[in-house]
Amino acid sequence: MSAFPASKYRPFPPIDLPDRQWPSRTQTTAPIWCSVDLRDGNQALAQPMSVVEKLEFFDMLVRIGFKQIEVGFPSASQIEFDFCRRLIDENRIPDDVSIQILCQCRADLIKRSCEAIAGAKNVIFHLYNSTSPAQRNYVFGADRPAIKKIATDAVALMKAETAPLVAAGHRIVLEYSPESFTSTEMDFALEICEAVTDVWQPTADNKVILNLPATVEYATPNIHADQIEWMCRHLTRRDLTIVSLHTHNDRGTGIAATELGLLAGADRVEGTLFGNGERTGNLDIVTVALNLQTQGVDPKLDFSDLNEIREIYERTTRMDVPPRSPYAGDLVFTAFSGSHQDAIKKSWDKQIAGEPWDVLYIPIDPADIGRDYKAIIRINSQSGKGGVAYILENEYGFTLPKAMHREFGPVVNRLADTKGTELSAADILEAFQAEYLDRKQPIEVVDFRTTEKDKVVTCEADLVINGTGRTLTGQGNGPINAFVTAVREAELLEFEFLNYTEHSLGIGARAQAVSYIQIQPINGKPLYGAGIDTSIDIASIKAVASAMNRALLD
Template sequence: MSYSKYVKYPTVKIENRKWPDKQIEKAPIWCSVDLRDGNQSLPQPMNVDEKVKMFKMLVAIGFKEIEIGFPSASETEYEFTRKLIEDNLIPEDVTIQVLTQAREHLVERTFEALKGVKKAIVHVYNSTSELQRRVVFKKSKEEIKELAIKGAELVKKYSEYTEYTESKFIFEYSPESFTGTELDYALEVCEAVIQVWKPTKNNKVIINLPSTVEMSTPNIYADQIEWFCTHLSDRESIILSLHTHNDRGTCTASSELGLLAGADRIEGTLFGNGERTGNLDIVNMALNMYSQGVDPRLDFSNLNEVVEIYEECTKMVVHERQPYAGKLVFTAFSGSHQDAIRKGLKALSESKSEYFEVPYLAIDPHDLGREYEEVIRINSQSGKGGTAYIMESDFGFILPKSMHPEFGKIIKQKSDSLGGELTPEQIFKYFKEEYLENRTPYYLRNYRIHSIQDIEKEENKVDIEAIVAINGKDTKIEGIGNGPVDAFFNAMHNNNYNGCKFISYDEHALNIGSHSKAVAYIQIESKEKRYFGVGISDNIDTASLNALVSALNRTKLN
């Protein structure tokens, strides 16, 4: 790897930069470029029907500006533009945007596609970068500037034709590869374009500064934007727009810092689809704002449906770790994470706070149409807290805290042996096998309880008679104790079936899918090792006795 053949990107000389001390306080003007920049980079571009479906979804999300394509580039793009206009599919508050190069036959074809449109942004561009001037176009700075001026003159000329008197056009210019262009020269070209269009505060134009190739750290891009904003003439008549790509993996930060530096508008795509490593992911940036208490003015409350339509139309797949939208982003595999999330969710349910605060969850999954059941999943790396959370949230078993390590260890071993993740259903299956379905060597057939009251001693005792199958053979046992569990415990001990010490007892109503059955947990100690047992029944006494039998059986197997 010969790193010496690469040159550091230059810094911007700017004094008293203001953007580092700012915060994002409001949403920018969003412009989706899914149907143009995103579509052109698909291995299989969308057909007209797919583009219509995607357009309708973008409208439903709340985009007010949507770049629909490059009408002069292909017949499909042209037909799609005509369909939106002729079928009246563009809402009154939505402005479509079209892209064209600064060549007359392309501009002419673009305006033909726009006949009858009520409002549209016409976006013209040409590359201004030093490298492309030198290697691709072999043109001087002045010649490249003339191309930009010619493009601005062409779109202005065609917009003034009589067939468009009922249409309102907004002009946009991009010095493509802005990040590869000398800053003062980029400003010079943009100023020349602005002079052609002569914007006013009531009739603004858009100057878009694309990071067509991400070449620097985000702070340098922010410096470029702030420098541009402070040097641009008639700034109040300009909507300054950003269009970042993700070559260095930091386009979200670049767009966010660029917004702090003075930009008004952001172009991007859903889930970052675009050339090479993609465009800015607008879902990511918008929900970053949302998580900071800022209204992004885009609706992702049904994010699963957005993902579904996106994948259907683009044939692309949203990565499982994609911020906010991926299948695994609200999933914790780490045991310590699972435990913290479980405790956080419980604290949140008991709190009266208006704020969402749960460890490891930057945003409430419910806000995005996601479910808490997706938060915890179990594998060999999971801890006791995650397993206990699954048992409580999915099946209603509130395991005593001292039982968490025991059952967590069982699930770890099962996951290790299977070599993968366990579903909640698998976890419950192993729980039943370990605690509820083990009938060896003991199984309680039936029992009868008698109350014994000693008036003189003021004592209440319980006498129990029970039939217990021991290795398949029915045996009658009898014992006395302070209650049914104590009496049965003593009965087993009297018959040499119990050499254990009683440690703890817990119970609760089991409401999930059980018609309010009772569940009991009993912990005993045998030879300095402790074991839990679990029992379930409509009758709390039966549940308790089954829990004791479960614990005794486990002492024989472990």
């Protein structure tokens, strides 16, 4: 029996929407994005950004492509006011970007906010007041009519105070938030939004923004979607309204709630980069935008250099992006599992330029967001043959035969077990060299010469065998065959020659040849050897000697 006091909590009531439409819809366009990093995100920082840092962050948001940026709560503090004025007075706001300011439904704060925005070409004036039963009862001690009057009086005052700015050619857009919308009765949420809209009188050229925030996430994402669809259906001026979402992440489902809210009819999304915000955070716009991109929808935001965006974010906010954070985390394009590594390599090799992205376990091409292919596979004791082969090929150019993957993978696993840590690419290369390229015991190839007559190749191989110099001779239909014959006649090792592959390593005059040769010793298991030299013949002979050494010491 659980000791958890379940009776202490109440389930969130469902919405009566039996013919809901959002489950069968597909998102095909990007929403209107609004960054609230400089207000909602900034207020949640242990050390808020300085003005210089906020300016750098604002410029970054503009480069990313945000056309709506909430810059602060200018009536709440002098610092916020001064920052807003600096953006305007220094002409830092592009003509196609609207700044958004937040303001409570209070007369003194509305008038102060109008001073802050004077001269700005495009402004979203964001008014809000709390509407939920708990807020009405515990905080305001007010009934529904009183709460509605707070909102409508504020909108009327804001409309009057901004009239001179509108007359001067500035664009003022009203955004209204019934704060704690998701905890408010649906009929009252609709009633107060309709009343505010009645006062504002939106037009086709200047729609009202009704922001429906999940200020605290209490319900599952499907209920949030039902709430949004219900509102969209019942708004009398839906065609003159931009329905906006502002989700938080208290249940850990803020992203899902936003995505379902968009399917439910919302037009606009407020959030922050990497989800910075109060408590468990705001919506992570990076994730939602790139989720759209993975579905073939242009997000209209540029995250092609996500590493730089993350660097500026972490430096100015003094927050860290977790290593498993979608798209931006250090480990999200990293595979430790051997089966994953193998699948990634095989599907990556078959990827065709110009065709839809279809690499297993990696839903987005890391190059599209400025991430490094080199970070895709890392090796530890849980890694498999595919990952090891990927590292050798992509870091150092060694293209191992597939059968050799199975042979070398366990070598690396044993090394990782011994070290007890993740292995670097240099560790993998060192292990490969020690296992194959640097083996000189008991046989070392010192020199190798061939002559050919009547299509018969004769070789002379100068070897050091167990510390003693020896020259072997043999004949065959090629250098390798001649050397194998010489080895057999010297009775060094009895084996069958199984497979041979080679490729160049590098380009130009300094390029070297790499040879991989597999042999089958009598009464032994098949083994590979590898050799490297500027001469392909000598590289092949070294590979045979490498395989023999591994067999003799097995």
